[in-house]
Amino acid sequence: MLKNCAYILSSLLISCICSLSAVAETTEKMWPGSQYNPLIPTFEKVLGYNVGERITNHGDMLRFFEALERAAPEQIKLFEYGRTWEGRKLIYATIGNRDVMANLDGFADKMQKLSDPRITDKSAAKALIAQLPSSVWLGYGVHGNEISSTDAAMMTAYHLLAAPNEATNRKILKNTLVFIDPLQNPDGRNRFTSRYYATVGMQHSDDRLSAEHNEPWPSGRSNHYLFDMNRDWLAITQPETAGRIRAMNHYRPLVVIDLHEMGGDSSYYFSPAAQPFNPHMTKTQIENMTAIGKNHSKHFDRLGFDYFTREVFDAFYPGYGDSWPVFYGASASTYEVSSSRGELFKKQTGETLTYKNTVQRHFVASISTAEGVADNHQKLLNDYYNYQTSAIKTGKNNKERVYILPNTRNVAGSHRLATLMAQHGVEVKQAEKDFKQCGKNYQAGAYFIDTAQPKGRFVKTTFTQQVDMSAEFVKEQERRRAIKLDDEIYDVTGWSLPLMFDVDVDTCSKAVKVANHVVESNDKLIGKVANPDATVAYLVAWGDMAAGRFLTAALQQNITIKSADEAFTLADNQKFTAGTLIIEKRRNDDNLAAKIIEIAKNTGAQVQGVDSSWVTQGPSFGSGNTVTMSAPKIAMAWDNPVSSLSAGNTRFVIERQFNYPVTAIRTHTLKSADLSNYQVLILPSGDFKEALGISGADNIKQWVKRGGVLITLGRATQFAAEHDIALLDVKRERAFKAKADDKSTPAKELEGESMVDGQLLSTKSELVSASENVKEKPDFVAGILANIEVDQEHWLTAGVNKNLTAIAYGNDIYTPIKLASGKNLAWFSDAESVLASGYLWAENKKQLAYKPYLIHQPMGRGMVIAFTQEPTTRAYLDGLNIMLMNTIFRAAAHAKPLK
Numbered sequence: 001m002l003k004n005c006a007y008i009l010s011s012l013l014i015s016c017i018c019s020l021s022a023v024a025e026t027t028e029k030m031w032p033g034s035q036y037n038p039l040i041p042t043f044e045k046v047l048g049y050n051v052g053e054r055i056t057n058h059g060d061m062l063r064f065f066e067a068l069e070r071a072a073p074e075q076i077k078l079f080e081y082g083r084t085w086e087g088r089k090l091i092y093a094t095i096g097n098r099d100v101m102a103n104l105d106g107f108a109d110k111m112q113k114l115s116d117p118r119i120t121d122k123s124a125a126k127a128l129i130a131q132l133p134s135s136v137w138l139g140y141g142v143h144g145n146e147i148s149s150t151d152a153a154m155m156t157a158y159h160l161l162a163a164p165n166e167a168t169n170r171k172i173l174k175n176t177l178v179f180i181d182p183l184q185n186p187d188g189r190n191r192f193t194s195r196y197y198a199t200v201g202m203q204h205s206d207d208r209l210s211a212e213h214n215e216p217w218p219s220g221r222s223n224h225y226l227f228d229m230n231r232d233w234l235a236i237t238q239p240e241t242a243g244r245i246r247a248m249n250h251y252r253p254l255v256v257i258d259l260h261e262m263g264g265d266s267s268y269y270f271s272p273a274a275q276p277f278n279p280h281m282t283k284t285q286i287e288n289m290t291a292i293g294k295n296h297s298k299h300f301d302r303l304g305f306d307y308f309t310r311e312v313f314d315a316f317y318p319g320y321g322d323s324w325p326v327f328y329g330a331s332a333s334t335y336e337v338s339s340s341r342g343e344l345f346k347k348q349t350g351e352t353l354t355y356k357n358t359v360q361r362h363f364v365a366s367i368s369t370a371e372g373v374a375d376n377h378q379k380l381l382n383d384y385y386n387y388q389t390s391a392i393k394t395g396k397n398n399k400e401r402v403y404i405l406p407n408t409r410n411v412a413g414s415h416r417l418a419t420l421m422a423q424h425g426v427e428v429k430q431a432e433k434d435f436k437q438c439g440k441n442y443q444a445g446a447y448f449i450d451t452a453q454p455k456g457r458f459v460k461t462t463f464t465q466q467v468d469m470s471a472e473f474v475k476e477q478e479r480r481r482a483i484k485l486d487d488e489i490y491d492v493t494g495w496s497l498p499l500m501f502d503v504d505v506d507t508c509s510k511a512v513k514v515a516n517h518v519v520e521s522n523d524k525l526i527g528k529v530a531n532p533d534a535t536v537a538y539l540v541a542w543g544d545m546a547a548g549r550f551l552t553a554a555l556q557q558n559i560t561i562k563s564a565d566e567a568f569t570l571a572d573n574q575k576f577t578a579g580t581l582i583i584e585k586r587r588n589d590d591n592l593a594a595k596i597i598e599i600a601k602n603t604g605a606q607v608q609g610v611d612s613s614w615v616t617q618g619p620s621f622g623s624g625n626t627v628t629m630s631a632p633k634i635a636m637a638w639d640n641p642v643s644s645l646s647a648g649n650t651r652f653v654i655e656r657q658f659n660y661p662v663t664a665i666r667t668h669t670l671k672s673a674d675l676s677n678y679q680v681l682i683l684p685s686g687d688f689k690e691a692l693g694i695s696g697a698d699n700i701k702q703w704v705k706r707g708g709v710l711i712t713l714g715r716a717t718q719f720a721a722e723h724d725i726a727l728l729d730v731k732r733e734r735a736f737k738a739k740a741d742d743k744s745t746p747a748k749e750l751e752g753e754s755m756v757d758g759q760l761l762s763t764k765s766e767l768v769s770a771s772e773n774v775k776e777k778p779d780f781v782a783g784i785l786a787n788i789e790v791d792q793e794h795w796l797t798a799g800v801n802k803n804l805t806a807i808a809y810g811n812d813i814y815t816p817i818k819l820a821s822g823k824n825l826a827w828f829s830d831a832e833s834v835l836a837s838g839y840l841w842a843e844n845k846k847q848l849a850y851k852p853y854l855i856h857q858p859m860g861r862g863m864v865i866a867f868t869q870e871p872t873t874r875a876y877l878d879g880l881n882i883m884l885m886n887t888i889f890r891a892a893a894h895a896k897p898l899k
Helices: 002-030 043-047 058-071 103-115 122-131 148-162 167-175 186-199 239-251 283-303 324-328 355-377 377-395 413-424 456-463 471-483 545-556 591-605 643-656 667-671 691-704 716-721 764-771 842-848 878-894
Strands: 074-082 088-095 134-140 176-181 255-262 272-275 332-336 345-348 352-355 402-403 430-432 435-437 438-441 447-450 506-508 517-518 527-530 538-540 562-565 568-569 579-583 607-609 614-615 625-629 634-639 661-668 680-683 711-715 780-790 802-809 823-828 835-837 852-859 860-868
Touching: 002 148, 002 355, 002 716, 002 835, 043 058, 043 148, 058 074, 058 088, 074 239, 088 148, 088 239, 103 239, 103 377, 134 148, 134 355, 134 377, 134 562, 134 878, 148 176, 148 255, 148 355, 148 607, 167 176, 255 283, 255 355, 255 823, 272 471, 283 332, 283 355, 283 377, 324 332, 324 377, 324 456, 332 355, 345 562, 345 579, 352 355, 355 377, 377 456, 413 447, 413 545, 413 878, 430 545, 447 456, 517 823, 527 591, 538 545, 545 579, 545 591, 545 878, 591 607, 625 878, 634 667, 643 878, 661 667, 667 780, 680 716, 680 878, 691 711, 691 716, 691 852, 691 860, 711 878, 716 860, 802 878, 823 835, 823 878, 860 878
Parallel strands: 134 176, 134 255, 255 332, 527 607, 634 661, 634 680, 680 711, 711 860
Antiparallel strands: 074 088, 088 176, 345 352, 402 447, 402 506, 430 447, 430 517, 435 438, 538 579, 538 607, 562 579, 562 625, 568 614, 780 802, 780 823, 780 835, 823 852, 852 860
8 A cells, every 4th residue: 555655656756747847848948048946836837838838818817927926026016007998907017136126116216307307417317327227118919819929928027037047037137127018908819819719629720711810800909999009009098008108107118119920921020120210219219229139139040030120110100009108218119920820820831830939939039128128228228318308408499399279279179188198298288377479379278388398209299290201211102103012101101189189289489488287197177057047048069079078968868959050149249159059948857957067067068058048140049950969879880891990999989989879780780680779870991892782781771761870981981882882972083194195005905805906115104104004093092191171051060170180091082972962061172281291192182182071961861971081090080079979969960760
C-alpha cells in the first residue's frame, strides 16, 4: 500500500515537473533566454492554457491580471477607468519598481508640473527630470477582432514581473513605468470570441473561406454602438475613450503605442509612419519614434521576424489613439501585426500563421518599446518639457493666438465644444463680463481659448479651418491620379471642430484680458424658464440641441407640443425662430409648469412663458402652419447589407444625443414586414438592392404612401434612386468629362463584333485617355468637410442654420430632384467655396457644386427624405443634428397617416 502511494506521488511529481517544464519552454520561446519566477502565476496556472494557445476573452483577461496583482502587489497595480455600454470593466495596469509604485500619485503630480512651464521654470523642470522615471503607455485591442494584442499584453505583464533579472527587463524596471491597457474594446472582443469558438468544429480551420474566418454582421471590430473607437479621439463620444483620455491626461505617459492587426498575408508594421505627417507634430517626436523603431529592428532581426515601415498608416489625422497623445507632448505610434483572425490562418505563400506567432510579435514589440523608452529616459523627459515650452511660444507668435466663441448663437453647441475641449485637457475660459477684443464686442458668457498654452498645438490642429498635407505628398497623389493609380490618402483630410459643430468662432492675435473662470468638462448647461407662472403657453426657440432634447423629453412625458413652421413675432415684439416649440397650458395637465421647469433644468433649454397668444407677424398658435408634434416610433434597418458604422453612429446620435429610443429591425424582415406600428424608418448607408429587391422596396413604398417617413442615408440613397426601385426621383451622376481637344479618336466598339475601329495614339496622355472607362464614376474622395447651403423657406429646415458643414466622402453625386417630384432643401456650395476643409480633387469641386445634400419627396400621405451623404459620421457632426431631428420629428408631424 505504501509502495503504491509512493509510486503515485512520484508519478504526480514527475507529471508536475514535466508540466512546469512545458510551460517554461513555451514562455521562454516567446523571449529566448528568459528564466521565470515560479511564484508569478502563468497562463496555464490561471487559465488552463499556455500563451497563444487560445484567444483570451475579457473575463479571463481580468482574472489573469488580478492573479498577477495578488502575486506581486508592490510591482503591479490595477485601476478601473470605466465601464462599457454593456457593463464590462475597463482596466489599465501599472508596472514598475517598488519605489515608484509606492507613490504613483506623486509621479502623476510631478508630471503635471513638468507639463506646464508657466508654473515650472527650467531650473525646477531640471530637478523634476532628475527624479522622474520615464513612462510608456501600451494600448491593446481597440478593435475587438484584432485579437492578438490582448494576449500579448498579458504576456508583457507576466514577462516584466516574472523575469525581473532578464537584461532588457532590468533596464526597463530601473527607470521606466509601464502602463498596460490590455483590452480597450471588451464588448467587441467578446462578440468576436463567442462567435469564433461557436463555429469551431473537430479541429480549427486555417482556410480563409471557413466560417471561423468570416464574421457575421456586425464584426467584433466595433464596440456596443458599433463605433470604430480608433476614430473617437476627437469627439469622445464613447465611455471607453473618455476613461482612457482621463487616465492619460492624469499620468502624461511619454510614449504611447496603439497595437493593431492587419491582413493575414502581411508581416509587421512599426514606426516611422507613412507620409503625410500632421504639420503640428514636431520633428523631435517623429525622431523619437524612429529611434524606437530601430530598436525593434534589432529584436526582429534577432528572432527572424519580417517587418516594414513608412509604406502605410500615416500620422495626419489627430483623432487616432496613436496621434491624439502627440498633442499633449508624447511620442506615439501604431503597430500592426498580420492577423490569424483565429487560431490558424493559411497565408497565400502556403505558410500557416498561428495565433501564437501573432501574439509573440506584439509581445516582442511591446518589450522593445519599453526598452527604447528606458534607453532614452532623460532625453524623452527633456523633449517632453521642451514640447510644452515651444507650444506656448508658438501660440504667442500665432496670428490666430486666441479662438473666441461668442456664444450668442447655437448656445448648446458652443457649450458642448467648450466642455469637450476641457475634457481633452485644454484650458478653456468663459468671460464673466462684456469685453472688446480685436475691435469686436463680446458679451459675458463668451468662451475663449488661448493657444499660448501647453495644449496649444492641439487647439490649433482641431480649431483651424484648414490643416494642409505637405505639398510634396499632394503633388504625388495628383500624379498617381493622372495615370489612373489609386491615391494614398488614408483617412479624412478635414476635421475642423467649430465647422462640424456649427459654432461661430473668431480669432485674435492678442491675449484676452477679462474677468473669467476656467471651464470644466463636467460643467452643465444651465436651463432657464422665464415667467414660469405664464397663463397661456411656454415657448422654446428652435435651433440647438438644448431645444432638441427638450422636445424628446417632453414627448416622452406625453406633453402636447406644437411647432411653428415659420418664424413669428408676439405683440410685445418678441421674435421666435421657425420651428419654435409651443406648449399651451390649455392642452396639458395642471402640473405643466413643474414639468417644464424640470425638463429645462435637465436639458439646458431656454424657455419663455407668455401670457398672450397674440401674434403680429407669422403664424398664430392655432394656424395650419403650426403643427402638433407626435412621439414617433422609429425603426432602423439592422444587419447586412447595412454599414455597421453608419447604423451604429446613427443609432447612437438618436439614442444618446437626442435621448430617444430606436427599434432595430433585421434588414431581411423589412422585405415583407407590417410596418404600420412605425412612423419613421431609417435606412443607414448600405447596398439594399439585393437584400430588399423590388418586392421589399414596394412594401416600404406602400407604407410611405400610407403616411410613413422614410429616411435614407449615404449609400442607401443609391438604392432609393435606382430606376426600378423608384423611391426617389433622382439619379447618380457619372464623372463629368470635358470634350477632348486632341486628335485621337476613341475606338468604336460595334455591338456583336469582337473588333473595333483603329485609332492613333501619339502620346502617353492619349494612352491614359484611351484606357478610361467611358462611363466612369467621379473620383473617390477620402473625406472632406464641405460647405452646404440650406433652403430657409421650408418647414423641414425650420431652425436650421442657412450655412452648414457636412462630410463629403466617396463618389456619389446626385442630380437635383425636379419640382414636380419634390424639393432640394440643402445643396453643396459653388465650386469656389464648396471645400470647407481638407483636400478635394478639382474635378469633384466643379461637379459637386450645387448638387443636392438633402432631398424631400412627398409620396401619398408620407414622404421620402434622402441625405446624399451621411450626417452622423463618427457622431461628430453635431452641427447637422437639428437637421436630422427635423427629418424625424417635424417630418412625422407633417405626415398624414390615417388615424
